[in-house]
Amino acid sequence: MAYQALYRVWRPQRFDDMIGQEIITRTLKNAITTNQISHAYLFAGPRGTGKTSAAKIFAKAINCHHQTDGEPCNECETCKAITDGTLNDVIEIDAASxxxxxxxxxxxxxVKYAPTVADYKVYIIDEVHMLSTGAFNALLKTLEEPPANVIFILATTEPHKIPATIISRVQRFDFKRIAASDSYARMVYILKQKNVTYDDQAIKVIAKAAEGGMRDALSILDQALSFGDNEITLDNALLVTGSVxxxxxxxxxxxxxxxxxKAGLATLQSVLEAGKDAERFTEDLIGYARDLLLYQQAPQLVEDAEMGSVSEAFQALAKQTPAETMYAMINELNAIQQQMRFTTHPDVYLEILTIKLAEIGHAGGAVTPTPAATVAPAAAAAAPAEASKVAALQHEVDQLKTTLERLEQSGGVKAAPAVKAKPRVSANQPAKEVNLAKINPVLGSATREKLNQLQEVWPDLLNSLTVTQRAVMKVSQPVAAADSGVIVAFDYSFLYQRATTDQELTDALENGLDRMIGTALPVVFVPKDQWPTIRQNYLRAHKADIQHHQAAAGASAPASQGAPDPSLPSDADAPDDGTAAGANPVVTKAEELFGKDIVDVKTD
Structure with a gap:
């Protein structure tokens, strides 16, 4: 028989053979043993994590008359026919073609015809997100109420492209990326079964290069076996994966x-001469910088990811390197990585990258402290510029205060707050300023109900993004919402700056909101540390408008009604401490925007 690839020979045939998906396999086994089988399932997750394998195992288990604890026997004719792909009642369809x-x-x-041999007719539709809109519509009714003894299993790597009407009709299982340690253990087991000699470090390199895909790991292992004449060495693994x-x-x-x-360029030259892949080298650098950053806060995470192979030199480097330097390095690496995708001379970009990283390291003083003689001239040159900037800002603040006092005396209250609402400027302010022109209209019509709606769908919205986009938005949350837009606050300023310059991210968020709530709301970003000031300035600036709005609402109420608008505070709701917060229009507006549970009224 012709040679078969490792991922085909060692494809899981039982739920217990699947790696890293214990929650999903346990749920499916329990559903089979208790006879609580749904009519449709959606298996979503990255490539090579076991979606199609789980679908075939499930098809065998529900049709096997000798199954035990939800596991197929793999010995009966039905199990063997499904494994070989010759059973007519289990139909696999590639939705891409x-x-x-x-x-x-x-x-x-x-689908209306009964199964011929098996108990259940099973349709496995792979890459279901590739179906056209018309095809999804044609599938809707059948998927919702299929005939008896018919089960649909949909598999996809991009669940965000599937219509919500389809997802609501299926049981969804999200397959996660397989941990490097699990991939390592599985490959070691396979190599021992094949009696192949291997280097332990080589298997760890392959496990990390697979990036969470078991099929990718076995494909790389197969390639390394062929390259090394049925022997796995560290050098062979590095050559096959292109790693350093x-x-x-x-x-x-x-x-x-x-x-x-100079030394960095010489090391880079040796890397390129060894034939290493430029993009792979950049990815390795990003991973290394990320590990340095994580090790400062959570050493155990890095040790688990590296499977216990954290050197003393790495630990010392992590302690000596400031976090700000690592932030700057990762940003530069990401920028270069994007540019390298469109060039035929990646070595030029790597050389530029080396020079930029050396400048960042020199400025941050990561490993070797810069001599005082070198720092003093730079500091002396920077001091006058900083002093002049502070003086100019102070002069601007004084002018704003004077203007505000004049407007208050003349009764022109509305014009002054618009100037005052401008965020404070400091020496450490991010290069990207907050866009108040987009924020104020949202605050003017924001409601707590709309914010609650956004907060409910926010986790699903983040899951629909790409891995890179999800990493940027992970430390963000909606803080105000209206029919005219949504305001999203970021915990870290550098992530806020990156989000404001990423138009693809903004488009993805707005398109995701359109799918989930039916409206493509404009998204505005703010730093979390500036959000309380922006919110407070807005409420103060529009105090007169709020009072006028409430007075107009009270005057327009019918006399026969007798009761005030329940959305507005009444005298009975006023606090007993004499603050009269219940009658304060600013407090009322704050409660409308952000909810009573987070509004704290304090007297000046």
């Missing part, structure tokens, strides 16, 4: 952090 309406109508016509040794990577990072441009 069968994505038209006619193919789905054909399924809809044939930890020692060489650590040497390069130490040199650029120390500001040694």
């Amino acid at each position: 069968n994505n038209g309406v006619e193919e789905i109508r054909d399924i809809r016509d044939k 040794t930890h020692e060489l990577l650590a040497k390069y990072v130490q040199e650029v952090l120390a500001g040694e441009t």
